[in-house]
Amino acid sequence: MDDEKIKNIISGYIKKPADDINAQTIIDRSAVANSILLHRMYASLQKDGIVIDNYLDIKTYGSLLQRLTGKREPHVTSVSQLAASDYDEDNAANTSATVGIDIEDIALMPQVNDFREDAFYTMNFSSSEIAYCILQSNPLASFAGLFAAKEAIVKADNAYKNKLFNTIIIEHLPWGKPVHPYFQLSISHSLTAAVGMAISSLPSQNIQKPFNTITVENNTKKFFLLYVLCFIAIVLSAAAIVFCFYYK
Numbered sequence: 001m002d003d004e005k006i007k008n009i010i011s012g013y014i015k016k017p018a019d020d021i022n023a024q025t026i027i028d029r030s031a032v033a034n035s036i037l038l039h040r041m042y043a044s045l046q047k048d049g050i051v052i053d054n055y056l057d058i059k060t061y062g063s064l065l066q067r068l069t070g071k072r073e074p075h076v077t078s079v080s081q082l083a084a085s086d087y088d089e090d091n092a093a094n095t096s097a098t099v100g101i102d103i104e105d106i107a108l109m110p111q112v113n114d115f116r117e118d119a120f121y122t123m124n125f126s127s128s129e130i131a132y133c134i135l136q137s138n139p140l141a142s143f144a145g146l147f148a149a150k151e152a153i154v155k156a157d158n159a160y161k162n163k164l165f166n167t168i169i170i171e172h173l174p175w176g177k178p179v180h181p182y183f184q185l186s187i188s189h190s191l192t193a194a195v196g197m198a199i200s201s202l203p204s205q206n207i208q209k210p211f212n213t214i215t216v217e218n219n220t221k222k223f224f225l226l227y228v229l230c231f232i233a234i235v236l237s238a239a240a241i242v243f244c245f246y247y248k
Contacts, residue, residue, distance in 0.1 A: 003065075006050060010061065013041040023062030035151055036108040036144075039165065043110075043120035056162050097184075097199045100155030102148040104194045109140045109147070124150075124165040132172060141194060145187040146170055146178075148196030153183055156200035 007018040014021075014031040025031075029038045042055050050068070058064050112118040115130050125133070125146065133142040150168045154160045160168060170180050178185040184199040 002050075005048060006045065006064070007061075009044050009048065009050075010041060013037055013044075021061055023060065023065070025061040026059060027061050027064065028059045034105070034108060035102075036104055036147060039124055040108075040110060040120050043118075043123050046119045046123065054162060054164075056164075097201045098156045100152035100157075100198045100200070102151035102155065102196050104144045104148045104151070104196075106141050106144040106189065106192055106194055109144050111140065115139065115143075122166065126166050126169045129166075129170060138189075141189045141191075144194035145189050145196060148194045149178060149180075149185050149187050149198060150196070152185075152196040152198035153180060153200070156183065156198045 004018070007021045010021060010027055011018040014025070014027055016025065021027075027041075029035055032038045032041060042052060045052060052058070052064065052067055055064075055067070058067060110118065110120050112121070115121045115134055116127070121130055121143070125143065129146055133139045133146065136142040147165070149170055150165050153168055154163075168180065170178050170185065172178055178187050180198075182201055184201075186195075186197045188195050
């Protein structure tokens with residue numbers, strides 16, 4: 001294990017000199033100030049051969065070292081690899097819901113030559129998600145939208161907190177609607193920001209009923225507010241970015 005190499009990589013993301021990083025140094029999302037950057041940090045480590053499983057619950061540099069050296073058993077959560085065929089909007093529309101919303105800066109998505117080979121994208125997106133985004137007119141915006149939706153899912157259901165992002169699979173119905181079992185999703189983006197919103201209604205492990213296209217169409221109107229809120233969120237985020245750029 002190359003302690004110096006690890007510190008040099010982390011240093012660039014938490015904006016702290018490598019020599020000042022110690023076991024108590026905070027290296028979680030609060031230290032990098034953005035979820036995309038946190039995932040990029042671990043992707044950078046993986047590119048250098050430093051693979052860390054279940055990194056989302058790591059708070060300090062000391063915890064990271066413990067995870068690498070195997071001094072304690074890493075916390076493992078079950079993964080959710082649920083397909084659109086498991087999606088049941090009828091149940092989702094008729095149960096109590098919690099809401100998650102996330103806004104991401106598209107510019108933070110790394111530009112790479114091959115999305116299918118890059119560590120950041122393979123660590124955070126399934127092969128089907130990568131294939132979908134590559135075919136869109138603006139792949140980076142599409143990836144940012146999916147990333148925001150996954151963050152929104154985590155915020156709506158804490159059971160997803162430590163799940164690997166490439167196992168929280170968001171698929172698309174033939175008419176373009178993003179779906180994940182027992183969530184209502186909405187994804188929008190401007191030229192600079194992507195917004196994801198998720199309404200959770202039931203734990204994913206309770207999914208049993210088959211996917212029903214007609215039910216989805218009949219219940220879409222029940223979630224019109226979801227799209228209105230998402231539109232408002234993206235307008236506000238775009239305005240905030242323009243304001244910051246103009247007055248900086």
